Amino acid sequence: MTENQLIRQAAEGDARAIRSLYDRFSPRVFAVVRRIAGDDELAQDYAQEAWIRAIRALPSFRGDARFSTWLHRIAVNSALQALRKSQTRKKREGPFPEQVAVAPREGDTLLQRRLEGALDRLPEGMRKVLILHDVEGYTHDEIGDALGVTAGTSKSQLFKARAKMRDMLAALDGQAQETGVEAWSI
Amino acid sequence: MEHLTTEILARLVDEPPREEETRHLSECQVCTSELDALRAQTQALGSLPEVRPPLGDWEFLEARLRSEGLVRDPSLFHRLTMGRTPGWMRAAAAAALFLGGGMFGAAFTGDAVRDVPSGTSNGAARMAAVDNLDDAASAVRNAEADYMYALARYRELLGEESGQGEIGDPITNLAALEYLVAAGQAAVRQAPADPFLNGLLASTLAEREAVLRRISTRQDNWF
Secondary structure, eight states: OOHHHHHHHHHTTOHHHHHHHHHHHHHHHHHHHHHHHTSHHHHHHHHHHHHHHHHHHGGGOOSSSOHHHHHHHHHHHHHHHHHHHOSOOOOOOSOOOSSOSSOOOTTOOHHHHHHHHHHHHSOHHHHHHHIIIIITOOOHHHHHHHHTSOHHHHHHHHHHHHHHHHHHHHHHHHHHHHHTOOOOOO | OOOOOHHHHHHHTTSOOOHHHHHHHHHOHHHHHHHHHHHHHHHHHHTOOOOOOOTTHHHHHHHHHHHTTOSOOOOHHHHHHTTTOOHHHHHHHHHHHHHHHHHHHHHHTTHHHHTSOOOHHHHHHHHHTOOSHHHHHHHHHHHHHHHHHHHHHHHHHHHHHHTSSSSSOHHHHHHHHHHHHHHHHHHHHHSTTOHHHHHHHHHHHHHHHHHHHHHHHOTTOOO
């Protein structure tokens, strides 16, 4: 069955078609909301919300953009909106521990785990911009639209975020060298 | 020599350097190395992989889609067999249904369940010959399919017999399900990656949704 057929059937509420779309696209959706949320539990809620919104909006999908792009935008907007609403998010700044706080996933490399761990510890504003630009490939204009800031602010936040990431990862390298544990170095 | 700040170097990852920055970089190995490290970091971020959602995520989503009326109800058989669910999830769901079916049976039908022969000794003998993972998975799938058919038929016959299409009183079922959901959530908090516990919780949540829907459509609904 083609993607268009699946989309049409899913829009009509066909559970099997929705499941097929979910199987195909959920890793991409979950990846972006997980990184924006910076937290596994929140990410589950955000991903569910994104899917609910997408399925609800499916009848209005006209195919002007690729489905994956359309879905990705919904996931990003949904996660950003949920994050804005969330009053319970904990501050994650502070010393970066030797053992990163991200639960390792099958196939993750040490580099990926450290990057994900450092991302989680970035202040929220920086993290959102860094993820949207460096991970997801958004332009500063697109980030400005999504976050309600100017492209200049997006740039400035990006450079701060990159620098902070670099500091955290360099510190982690230093700790690893002191303890004699082999470390990945960038 | 005063080095370029990390923020300036971060800008130079994707913007050209100004004249004085170019001059400094041509003379400073420290800043050049740091810029290379920032470029490598940016490249690595752009190559981060997709992330699979946690186990049981689809079941939660499906239950929510149903509760919001966003999916058409599939046939009972499809609902029970869960269509194209991955193998590990089906195994977890099958285990959950075995356990759940046993518990529901014990709770709502009393002696009727105890009269059903378990076939444990035959099953144990057959399983003794299974010595690899693929065969074991295949045996689980076959047993699961048999169980699904049997459960679907059992519910049909029980519904015909009682004339209600319902196993027991839905309010009582709901109370028991609430208890199971709370216990399941507590268990999943303790072991979030356990496929059996996730499957059990997801099945219980889906069943609770179904019971809630049945209650809400009952004509003698008074609350």
